[in-house]
Each structure stands twice: as structure tokens, then as C-alpha cells.
Amino acid sequence: MVWLRRNLFSTPFNSGLTLLTLYLLWLAIPPIVDWLFLQATWSGESRAACEPNEGACWAFIDARFNQFIYGLYPSEAQWRVDLAFILLGVLFAGFFIPGVRRSWIAVLILIPYPLVAWILFSGGSWGLEEIDTAQWGGLFLTLVIAGVGITASFPLGILLALGRRSNLLVIRSISIGFIELIRGVPLISVLFMASVMLPLFLPEGVNFDKLLRALIGISLFQAAYMAEVVRGGLQAIPKGQTEAAESLGLGYWRTMQLIILPQALKLVIPGVVNTFIALFKDTTLVLIIGMFDFLGIVQAATTDPNWLGTAVEGYVFCAAVYWLFCFSMSRYSVSIERKLDTGH
């Protein structure tokens, strides 16, 4: 009661605002709840099943769920995708087991895991049936692009940031040139170049996978942004830190690895996560080079004649899933920041 009076009804004006807000919420919430849950249809074979009810047609999501997750990946091979993600989950769980060396897990995730995952996904060896990347899609494809983009752009961005501050003219010029060039063009054009123009420059017969090209394009693009975020952190570290490390006999790489980067990266966690979240959502742009990521496949499904008129449900579902992933990243970064705080 005291809290109510102090925070919501402290002056007549504030009381008025509180009442107005309550009224607006009363107007808005019940219809939303109605649409989302009470009047919704949860299962059915086509849009017709939803006709009798006023609310959302979740039957559409239910019917197409498998496709939203795996795209056109053949259903008899979907266990391979599941296995790869379970493997990743198990490796990540290792971070929380006390006594296990974190660096070992990191090495496992960065080196053998991507190879294993690639073989599981695309097949062609170990007696697995080959599955063309054109059949990959849905949330699975989104996670592959985002995962590769994040793990590749982060180290690359750090190297570019260090390069841009280097005393060596050649390295500095290359870094600045790369960053400014990539940052100056939209991601869409980078993707177009990777998928349409690159094959024109390659000799006849040499052709590598469209997905791989998109992955390289996205990684390079985000690395340029990451570089500038990291550079902001590097600049915030006093020069005395480098001098102290060097006067102890540490070389350039050791100084960066042990002294400067741990402090600089800690400072830029919010900016880095910001870039990760942007990257996660930018993966939807692969739609324009003909790949069906999560948003793309949902969008395509809404044009199915059996399900016409379910676009709103599709987009709401999409938004909820994207939000869930992005919000988890944000929460995770807050917990890391708290853990690394040493009070300086």
C-alpha cells in the first residue's frame, strides 16, 4: 500500500496518469489474450479448421512446425541435425561442470566440432547420405549461419582491431581499408556479391557452395563491425598498462593476450552482444539470395493455398522465436559482466 501511494499516486497528476494507463491496459490486454489463447485454434488440417473461431490459427504453426525447424531437410535424416545440436549442448554444459578445463572445451567446440557438424549436416562420408545445402532451411539454417557468423567474426574482428592500431603501416592500411570498405556497403550487396558476382570471377568449373559463400560474406561483414567495437575497448585501456607489461619483458602478443584484451573485451561486452544480436537477425537477409532461413520458410508457408490468411500468426510466431534467442543472449551477457567484475 505504501509502495502504491509513493510510486503511483504521489500527486493528483500522477494518480490521473496511473488511472489512464490502467484503463488503456484494460482495453488492450483482454483482446490480445483472447486472440492469442482463448479463441485460438490449436490443431487442424487447413485454414478451414480455424474458420469457426475468432482467434489465432495456431494450427498452421502446428502443421508446418517440422518445416519451420528443418526447412526441406529430408525427414529421415533429421536425426543428424538433432544429434549435432545435442552434441553442442553437451559441450556447452561442460562449461558449468566444476573441475573441467574451460579452455579444452573451447578448443573442442572451435576445432573438431564444426567438422563433425558439417559432416553430419551435409553427409557424403561415414556412410551418410549426401544432402545438398539447398535443402537446408528453417531455424536450423538460421542457427548455422548465426553460429558460424558469431564464431568467425569475433576473432577476425579482434585481429582487425589490433591491425588498425598497429605501428606497421602495411597492416594498418589493410585493416583500415577492409573495415571502411565493408562498413560502407549494405549487407545485402555483400551477399549479392558473394552469391552472384564471385562465381563470375572464378575460373570455369570452380564452384563452391552457395551457403559457404554466404557464410563468408556474413562473417567478413560482421567482422568489420566487431573490429570497431573492439577498438573502442582497446582505446579505453590506459597506455600505462602496455608499458607495465612491456617493462616486465612481455612481448606484443602476450601483452595483448594477457593484459590488454581481457580488460578491453570486458569493457565492450554490451557492444559485442549488440553486434551478435544484430548478426542473428541479419541472417534473415539470406532470403534474397534464395535461401530459406527461419523467417523465409515461415513467409513461404503463409502463401500455401491451404493456409491463406495466416500471415499474422506466422510473423507473431517468428517474432517470438527471434525474441527468445536475442533475449537469452542479452541475459547471458549480463551474467558474464557480473562474473567478471573486479571492482575497478
Add this chain to the structure above:
Amino acid sequence: METKMIEMKGVNKWYGDFHVLKDINLTVKKGERLVVCGPSGSGKSTMIRCINRLEEHQEGQIIVDGIELTDDLNHIENVRREVGMIFQHFNLFPHLTILENLMLAPTWVRKMPRREAEEKALYYLERVKIADQALKFPGQLSGGQQQRVAIARGLCMEPKIMLFDEPTSALDPEMIKEVLDVMTELAEEGMTMICVTHEMGFAKTVADCMIFMDQGQIVECSPPAEFFENPKSERTQLFLSQIL
């Protein structure tokens, strides 16, 4: 003959057009303690920072423990291993505990096993009388304590020479003594030291030689008794009359 630890011959340095060091000639023998003083901007810090190549000199020769400082990175790293440096603003590593600050260089540069490095770190923390703070972070210590940690961190590399760049200038008055006590103790044990400082009481007790610098030049270089009682140059007299 006593060994020469540091030799500077005709050293000149410019920042753009500004001539910071003018024809510096200086020899420091093993176990010798030098105190460098002079007005701000006179090049004292720049001079000692040249000795471990935190600053580059453009002319002349600097030879430290038989190794000449050139662009050769190996030479520079070899010199830095043997020369400890203490800064005005301590420059402890804030993301590491006190103990980790001390163990860092011995483990990475000297490739010492962790156990041994930890023993050494605790030994030197004991000597600067803050072993009980080993697991704290630098941000939790007072200025005087931080500077003593910085000295212990330098000593963990067991350097042959220690350079002090105004070690007490950033400290509150009541903390200056605890740092000077540690430095005096070090001097009495025979460490080769060059200190840039305005603590004249400290200078009188430990210095073998006083150096007065002004406008990038060494104006005066004499034993403390002579330096304080009858300085040769007028500039030195003026400076001493202002600070004493």
C-alpha cells in the same frame, strides 16, 4: 674494475621539433644508486624510459648490461627482463589478483613453474609487508599498498636494475613513507637503482650520486653531500632553494 650496468653515450632524442634529450652521457656501475631531479619537462622521465626502450632515442648509444638497445626486438626483450620499472601511477593489472599480477611475468617470460612462481610472489609480498592482501584485486588496495605491490611485481623478475619514475608523486603524504621504506631497504641490499624523485630526504640517505636535469641536459652530477651543500650551477641552486 667495477662492472658498468648502464652506459649512455651522446644520447639525443626529439619529439618532432622538440629536443627532449640533449647529448646525455651517463655511466651507472653495478650497485650504484642514482637520484635524478629537476623541474618538470626537463626530460628526467624520458631519460629513464629510454633505458628500457619505452621511448626510442634517435642518436647515440645506450648499453644496458652489455646489450646495446637497437631496433632488434630480441635485444629489447632481453634488456626488459633485467630491468624492472616502477611507474608514478603503479600500473597494476586491474583484472588480475595481486598474486596473479606478481606471477604473470615469471611464468610467461621466465617460463617458471606455477608453484615456484607462487612461492616467489609470496616471498616478495612478505618483503613489502602485504602478503595478507595476495588474493585481493588492485582496486581494493590503497595507493601506498598498490605501489608496494608494483615494486614486488618488479622484484619477482629478479632484475639487475630497478628504475623508479616518480614512485611517490601520486600518493597521499601519509603513504609516501611506507613506499620509501621499501625502496631504502632495497637500496641497502645493493640493488642498482635510478630514481626520479623529489623526495630529497630519501635522496640524501640512499643516493651515491645526484643528477640534476634541466631542459634536456644533465646540468649537475655529484655526490649528495656536495650536491646539497654547494651546488656548482646557479640553476641547481635556484631549484634546490625552491624545493627545500
